[in-house]
Amino acid sequence: SQQGEEDPQALSIQEGENATMNCSYKTSINNLQWYRQNSGRGLVHLILIRSNEREKHSGRLRVTLDTSKKSSSLLITASRAADTASYFCATGDYGNNRLAFGKGNQVVVIP
Amino acid sequence: NAGVTQTPKFQVLKTGQSMTLQCAQDMNHEYMSWYRQDPGMGLRLIHYSVGAGITDQGEVPNGYNVSRSTTEDFPLRLLSAAPSQTSVYFCASSYSNQGDQPQHFGDGTRLSIL
Numbered sequence: 001s002q003q004g005e006e007d008p009q010a011l012s013i014q015e016g017e018n019a020t021m022n023c024s025y026k027t028s029i030n031n032l033q034w035y036r037q038n039s040g041r042g043l044v045h046l047i048l049i050r051s052n053e054r055e056k057h058s059g060r061l062r063v064t065l066d067t068s069k070k071s072s073s074l075l076i077t078a079s080r081a082a083d084t085a086s087y088f089c090a091t092g093d094y095g096n097n098r099l100a101f102g103k104g105n106q107v108v109v110i111p
Numbered sequence: 112n113a114g115v116t117q118t119p120k121f122q123v124l125k126t127g128q129s130m131t132l133q134c135a136q137d138m139n140h141e142y143m144s145w146y147r148q149d150p151g152m153g154l155r156l157i158h159y160s161v162g163a164g165i166t167d168q169g170e171v172p173n174g175y176n177v178s179r180s181t182t183e184d185f186p187l188r189l190l191s192a193a194p195s196q197t198s199v200y201f202c203a204s205s206y207s208n209q210g211d212q213p214q215h216f217g218d219g220t221r222l223s224i225l
Contacts, residue, residue: 096210
């Protein structure tokens with residue numbers, strides 16, 4: 001089954017810097033989603049990008065999707081301490097009726 | 112609007128005991144699912160449901176049972192707990208096809224089996 005894989009696995013940055021993380025997958029998809037998980041909490045949906053889209057923005061988040069390389073990136077601009085969390089990509093296939101999650105990427109923003 | 116509510120938040124069991132993890136959503140979502148989250152493994156799908164009365168297996172269904180008698184509730188049952196089932200369990204729901212829609216997650220049940 002398809003599965004997202006995030007890279008790098010862990011990232012530590014200073015507040016105000018940008019944070020970039022990547023996700024690769026193996027099979028054809030209909031969409032790719034990014035989620036955030038704060039410590040001890042459930043996952044929160046951030047953004048969904050469809051296979052016919054190349055870039056999407058939401059506030060300080062920018063997501064790109066390259067279906068030819070089977071990869072996506074999540075950029076958080078002007079990071080804040082509150083952005084400290086784990087970030088997961090998940091690939092969706094309408095026909096499979098499920099999402100396949102990657103292993104997550106831990107981001108620590110130092111005030 | 113409570114969203115997805117999971118109970119209990121924490122539970123310790125002995126090997127061989129049974130228990131039910133509860134999940135309820137108030138968003139009238141048709142699709143619901145259960146995941147387990149283990150360190151270094153990400154989230155793995157256990158079971159899911161596309162509507163009341165309909166359930167299906169996910170990636171790691173062994174040792175778990177589910178049922179969906181109402182749109183709102185989707186309980187997960189461990190019939191005979193094993194240490195390998197120590198994990199954090201998340202319930203999620205979505206408006207329609209889970210492969211095509213954002214999912215809404217509960218805050219999880221942290222389960223330890225001794």
